């Protein structure tokens with residue numbers, strides 16, 4: 001008789017969507033089983049094809065839909081303060097760019113964040129992370145970028161890491177020093193980029209706080225040449241890059257990011273055909289942020305049909321931030337991806353699992369397959385479409401990160 005496969009936990013009676021390949025995006029395995037040992041999957045598939053298994057912990061999914069834990073691959077959820085009043089002014093007609101140019105916007109959050117202690121940052125940010133976690137999110141990317149000087153950028157990154165531990169969620173930290181020009185560097189953007197690339201980034205990377213490097217390439221952000229200097233510094237340190245690109249205008253940031261083998265280019269409403277071709281060549285993920293599109297009343301959707309045609313992998317994220325997307329529901333972002341951007345249900349699911357993992361450079365998350373983390377979401381649903389269809393309700397039954 002075959003010896004029982006070594007595992008410690010079995011999830012049984014799952015309506016399993018593994019996302020193990022693109023073709024699996026909507027395939028429901030009706031009588032599915034997952035087995036894991038020490039937080040890693042050893043089997044995921046039909047129960048009747050499973051090897052003999054022996055485990056001390058059995059979890060009955062009772063014919064519920066089971067997917068990989070969701071991944072929010074673009075957030076700015078660590079910050080202090082609120083921009084609700086700025087938003088009221090925008091309702092009265094002021095534009096996001098006008099407010100930024102008048103010293104509000106990102107700089108107003110910078111002021112609040114610079115004066116917050118790490119404990120205050122954690123306390124203010126925790127409800128935002130908890131809201132994501134309550135909807136089945138098991139991995140979150142969190143950016144710095146509201147400090148714009150070393151000590152506060154560091155505090156944002158350490159706050160993000162400690163939130164991950166406190167909330168049982170895998171956190172990937174991205175250094176976004178090139179988010180906006182701080183007032184002490186007014187009219188000296190190149191000097192600020194020197195500081196970001198030559199001092200802040202090497203120091204924070206040396207402290208082990210940086211998983212990836214991002215920048216805001218835009219008229220109200222940084223030029224492509226300045227962005228490229230940040231990318232060169234990142235790659236010298238062996239760190240992957242990503243970019244806020246083509247959000248408000250087309251500065252050809254996506255093509256620049258692709259030339260630096262970026263993990264992702266994000267936003268992309270104003271992306272053109274050359275940018276799409278460059279992303280396809282480099283395998284750069286297109287991370288779409290429908291919450292920001294909605295909240296800024298952007299009129300031009302990203303070129304989804306052309307991205308699809310070119311075979312560019314598409315991710316969706318909340319972009320959770322106080323200015324353009326105060327959104328803490330990845331499920332609502334998926335719904336908006338379908339309704340506002342015309343993504344299919346299969347694309348929306350892949351966009352917050354396997355493709356979101358890729359946008360973070362993670363090879364062991366986002367799919368349910370042997371060797372991957374047992375990051376699992378169990379839903380009070382039976383069909384994948386229901387996950388994308390609903391608005392404002394939370395169908396999560398249970399979630400596990402690394403089996404726990």
Ligand code: NIG
Pocket residue numbers: 076105106109216244247292319321322323324325
């Ligand atoms: O992703 N575009 C730049 N960064 C954020 C907004 C940050 C803010 O307004 O606080 C974004 O839209």
Ligand code: FE
Pocket residue numbers: 074075076244319321
């Ligand atoms: Fe963003």
